[in-house]
Amino acid sequence: QVQLQESGPGLVKPSETLSLTCTVSGFSIRDGYYWGWIRQPPGKGLEWIGIIYHRGGTYYSPSLQSRVTISADTSKNQFSLKLRFVTAADTALYYCARADSSGYRSLDSWGQGILVTVSS
Amino acid sequence: DIQMTQSPSSLSASVGDRVTITCRASQSIGNFLSWYQQKPGKAPRLLIYAASSLQSGVPSRFSGSGSGTDFTLTISSLQPEDFATYYCQQSYTTPWTFGQGAKVGIK
Numbered sequence A: 001q002v003q004l005q006e007s008g009p010g011l012v013k014p015s016e017t018l019s020l021t022c023t024v025s026g027f028s029i030r031d032g033y034y035w036g037w038i039r040q041p042p043g044k045g046l047e048w049i050g051i052i053y054h055r056g057g058t059y060y061s062p063s064l065q066s067r068v069t070i071s072a073d074t075s076k077n078q079f080s081l082k083l084r085f086v087t088a089a090d091t092a093l094y095y096c097a098r099a100d101s102s103g104y105r106s107l108d109s110w111g112q113g114i115l116v117t118v119s120s
Numbered sequence B: 001d002i003q004m005t006q007s008p009s010s011l012s013a014s015v016g017d018r019v020t021i022t023c024r025a026s027q028s029i030g031n032f033l034s035w036y037q038q039k040p041g042k043a044p045r046l047l048i049y050a051a052s053s054l055q056s057g058v059p060s061r062f063s064g065s066g067s068g069t070d071f072t073l074t075i076s077s078l079q080p081e082d083f084a085t086y087y088c089q090q091s092y093t094t095p096w097t098f099g100q101g102a103k104v105g106i107k
Helices: none
Strands: A003-007 A018-025 A034-040 A047-053 A058-060 A068-073 A078-083 A092-099 A107-110 A114-118 B004-007 B010-013 B019-025 B033-038 B045-049 B062-067 B070-075 B085-090 B102-106
Touching: A003 A092, A003 A107, A018 A034, A018 A092, A018 A114, A034 A068, A047 A068, A047 A078, A047 A092, A058 A068, A078 A092, A107 B045, B004 B085, B010 B019, B019 B033, B019 B085, B019 B102, B033 B062, B045 B062, B070 B085
Parallel strands: B010 B102
Antiparallel strands: A003 A018, A018 A078, A034 A047, A034 A092, A047 A058, A068 A078, A092 A107, A092 A114, B004 B019, B019 B070, B033 B045, B033 B085, B062 B070, B085 B102
């Protein structure tokens, strides 16, 4: 059974770069699926950030595209999120998730989430 | 971007009630529509994919219907563990987008 686990700093200073890693177990990310990031500001709804395809292609939210990069390290079975020039508005619970790439692209497995606070 | 609008945003119901939540897309998305359940402090859980297919392990009291722009999530007999927030999400085209959520509370 696939499991995903987010890791990274819980506190980032304004204007700096938020860096998170999702470690996947129970499935090789090179074998298929989309691997993505979703965030949820405190008390608010879900916002899709972007995905990376197992073959390396990426898709980003237009509202974040100028600041975000998603990459994968297949040797470690991990994928990562970098969000540059963060502000308080980027404070959120960040989830990594897996989406079916051969069907209807539903997010069928999620990490537990990691809270990232942007503050000086 | 495709906008997803859920209604109602919140509702109160009793155990045993039939509950229906609707989701409308701003343009046709075929049946590239998923439903998720989220409880406080937990990650979302996939309930329904392809608009009407039940994810493995999800109780059969949950069902989904619709295609194109209008979709429905139905809980046939609300159970205590079903009090949560429900989100729809389209994956027809990027950026994938979520509805604003529908909170099901206890009456």
